[in-house]
Amino acid sequence: MSGRYSRNKGKRGERQVVHLFKEHGFEARRGDSQSRGAREADVEDVPMLWIEVQIGKPRIRQAIEQAERDTDGRIPVVFWKDDRKDWRVDVDASTFLRMLGACRTQIPVLLSEPKEDTDGDKSADGKRDCRAKGAGCGAGKGCK
Numbered sequence: 001m002s003g004r005y006s007r008n009k010g011k012r013g014e015r016q017v018v019h020l021f022k023e024h025g026f027e028a029r030r031g032d033s034q035s036r037g038a039r040e041a042d043v044e045d046v047p048m049l050w051i052e053v054q055i056g057k058p059r060i061r062q063a064i065e066q067a068e069r070d071t072d073g074r075i076p077v078v079f080w081k082d083d084r085k086d087w088r089v090d091v092d093a094s095t096f097l098r099m100l101g102a103c104r105t106q107i108p109v110l111l112s113e114p115k116e117d118t119d120g121d122k123s124a125d126g127k128r129d130c131r132a133k134g135a136g137c138g139a140g141k142g143c144k
Helices: 003-023 060-070 093-102 104-111
Strands: 049-056 075-082 088-091
Touching: 003 049, 003 075, 049 060, 060 075, 060 088, 088 093, 093 104
Parallel strands: 049 075
Antiparallel strands: 075 088
């Protein structure tokens, strides 16, 4: 694979991850990590997370080590996907368990698909969807 093809594929993956965040109500943008010597993650403006992106034939362990080495104190997270597969996320187990604990009361909501409704803020069981405005676990925009 040529260098230019690989870079373009990486940029495409970063754009896809930015789109995922925006689809779920988060602000996000591609970082300037590959240009002008900037020290940013692959995806920026997501609170508390240093996000690296790997696409194609990902080298997960290397991406994790890079995220851990480069982070400025934010939680290192790797979004990765094989060709023609879904996106996966890698985060340290203790960090994942702390995040899960913070969302403890919202776990049933997080695991269910939201139903369409006029407000767009109800989950499948009719309870308030934590990904919607004003809910409380911290997993969605507007969460407290």
